[in-house]
Amino acid sequence: MTETDPKRRGADEPGPRAANIFDVARLAGVSHQTVSRVLNDLPNVRPTTRARVESAIAQLRYSPSPAARALVTRRSRTIGLIAPGTADLGPASIAMHFNLAAREARYGVETVSLLDIEPPGVRAIVETLLRQRVDAIVLIVDDISVLEVVRGLDLGIPFVAVAASARRGPTIVSIDQYRGARAAVRHLIELGHTRVLHVAGPARSPDAIERERGWRDELAAHRLQVIEPARGDWTPASGYDLGRTLEVAGPTAVFVANDHMSIGVLSALRERDLSVPDDVSVVGFDDLPEAGYLFPPLTTVRQDFAGLGALIMQKVLLAIEEPETATESTPLPTTLIVRESARAPR
Incomplete structure (x- = not known):
């Protein structure tokens, strides 16, 4: 009786999880960006590295989403980033580290600043990015009403929100x-x-x-x-x-x-x-x-802004290449830095 025999596993019990791009990267000892380059037949991959990745793909029987592979030739390799129109540390740091992670993955970022949080202004910015044929949209949320507006739009492309929330979801990433x-x-x-x-x-x-x-x-x-x-x-x-x-x-x-x-x-x-x-x-x-x-x-x-930038890009890549594997992300932890402004009361 095989491992996949429903009589052994139970008719309603799910089978083994299919391998994803990050499993391949771990087995090959490379980044997920490198795996993506091999899958998309992009240059700048050493022959020995390409061979390791292809071996890992075969060993794990990894198969990218057919729908995602069909879109490869039509991609712009550009991600739209909607950022608050402020110079606050949090949004500015998130935007900077996301840009670095996108560059590492060989994606460009088209950034627009959101100055008008009313629904017509938000829709106008989203429509501008869609006309530029971006592959996905990332929204750094500093007002919950903006998130509600964007979620109500029919984007037709992957969407990732950076928003602290008690409610988690496959399209939300955050620091705790x-x-x-x-x-x-x-x-x-x-x-x-x-x-x-x-x-x-x-x-x-x-x-x-x-x-x-x-x-x-x-x-x-x-x-x-x-x-x-x-x-x-x-x-x-x-x-x-x-x-x-x-x-x-x-x-x-x-x-x-x-x-x-x-x-x-x-x-x-x-x-x-x-x-x-x-x-x-x-x-x-x-x-x-x-x-x-x-x-x-x-x-x-x-706050770990560098880690958050990498996590956003990871979510975007999964949403583009393997949308069926989307899962909730655990918020990144923070660190208390103890200095001299707090002490026991007199």
Whole structure:
């Protein structure tokens, strides 16, 4: 009786998973981009490398999606990237590292900045990319309404969204903002703080939503009071304005949703003759290049933007070449960077 005999496996039990391009890459000891070059008969592959890849393909009995192979000659090898029209660290870093990953895979990137988040403006940008015959569209989401608009369009090509969300799906990739926020708040609680305020980001930002959710859940897990957050717009100016009015009497810590607003909070607290961290502890999010050089050096949460850029490209390649293999991606982890802006309350 063979392994694939339904009497042995059970009629409703799925058979062995078909090999995909990443299985071939692992067996051949090369990148998935190299496997793609061999499959598409592109140049710049050493004969010995090509032989290893072809051997791995044969050994795994790998067969690319017929529909995807039929599209090879019609591809533009260009990906459309819709990025927020801001210079914020997160979207800018994601765009940069995605461009690097696309270049490694021999794809070009056509980037458009989204300045108008109303449905007609979003549709116009998508239509512009479709007219340029891009092979896929990547959307860096900083407003959940934009994601809803794009999802409602009949694109006819693969689509990948970069969006922090409690809901996962095969077309969503993200960094784990939620667990990063919980780690930041847990650090403050372990230092002895029982009153942790939150300076949140914009209400419709997926990142801000997940960081606020993490803050709330970590406080609730320790049976600590949740005070309604102050809400800024990611800028140092908004952090400064909120820092001037935060009620920071008694042992208090502040978890700020990004480092730019943390800079404003630190400045406002200093003007109020409050010492950080002696009077108030502050923890940010993002790990700006300047974070370690602030006064005091900022404890914050670092995000793996390079890893995210590679993960986006991996999703795009799978969506183009093997759409039937699409699965959910686990959000990439963050790292708490402990510096001098948070300590035990006096």
